[in-house]
Amino acid sequence: MSAPTIPPPQRPSGVREVIGYNWPLYAGGLSVVAGGLALAPRLPRVPATLARTGALTAAALLLGSTAACWWVYDHSELYSLDWLARLLPDGPGDHLVLSTGLDEISQPLAVRHPGSPQTVVDLYDPALTTEGSIRRARRRVPPRPGTLPGRPSRLPVATGSQDTVFAVFAAHELRRAADREALFAEITRTLRPGGTLVMAEHLRDGSNTAAFGPGAWHFMPRREWLRLADGACLHTVTETRIANLVTVFAFRWSPA
Incomplete structure (x- = not known):
């Protein structure tokens, strides 16, 4: 959309x-x-x-x-999206942007790829996302006009309609494993065969622990994202680092 x-x-x-x-x-x-x-x-x-x-x-x-x-x-090049051309040389095509209260990626994507249809879905649920930082961020950066509300188990997007799904600093805010599993299953449902999930996250690893101390425990370990992708039949295409603290995964769905 x-x-x-x-x-x-x-x-x-x-x-x-x-x-x-x-x-x-x-x-x-x-x-x-x-x-x-x-x-x-x-x-x-x-x-x-x-x-x-x-x-x-x-x-x-x-x-x-x-x-x-x-x-x-x-x-870093995080928000310039210069790294994206290496992952999607032909552009994102029909793409879905997921957020959980703070969306700062859909607008740069729309500016960079104005001819690619974009749908934005916000998964924010104040009953589940109780952190004050998200509420304060949401007041400063309200959802863009046209953003659709969604749930991890139900994205308001047609089956097999998307070439790319973006989840940038979004999925880790789903603190329950069942919600993350439901979201990855929904992402697979929305993707066309050969479609790509592009996900950027801080990881609970040595570099982020050194940088953020106990705050790094808010992030998920790498093995959790690989587990979720594997459970949703998404296969790793590439994995890169930005500024040594953000990991960008590209997962692709290929029907059996």
Whole structure:
């Protein structure tokens, strides 16, 4: 479904917006830093050392995760979509864009491929997606006009109608395995034979743990995405990294 007009491109979220979406976490981290450093001079030697260590650890996590966001979202090729030509040299064709509350990929795609019909489906469900960061992001970047509501088990798209499905930072927000499995089954249903799922995600791996600390546990491990693809009869075509922190998978559906 093509939007009648394509508005001017909006700047995708960078480190400034990420801090805004997650300001309670930043406020909590800064409180730990300030509290630890303030308390340390008043404590005996061992507790003081622990307080300083905790403060420095919190500061390192804040600085490291902020630097990682700056590198990925402000300075990599992620949102320029320059990497997409390598995956889809003939363009995306009829394509479906999935989001779970924050859609920052459909507009760049529409600008880059204005002749390719696009359908956008938002899977956001406030009863399931309870994170405050998603609500704050959604207020800043509301769904584009024409976006259709959907559920993981029911995408409002005809069977075998799509050449490409895009899920960029979307699927990991489905926290229940059953919802992720239902979504992948629906993606296969919507794809034409030979169609491609393009998925970009941070992974729960060494690089992202080093960058985001405990926050990396919000991401899924690589094996989970491969499990879901295999269960939906989607076969890996390629797997690439952007800025060493985002993995882009291309899965293809080939009927048996």
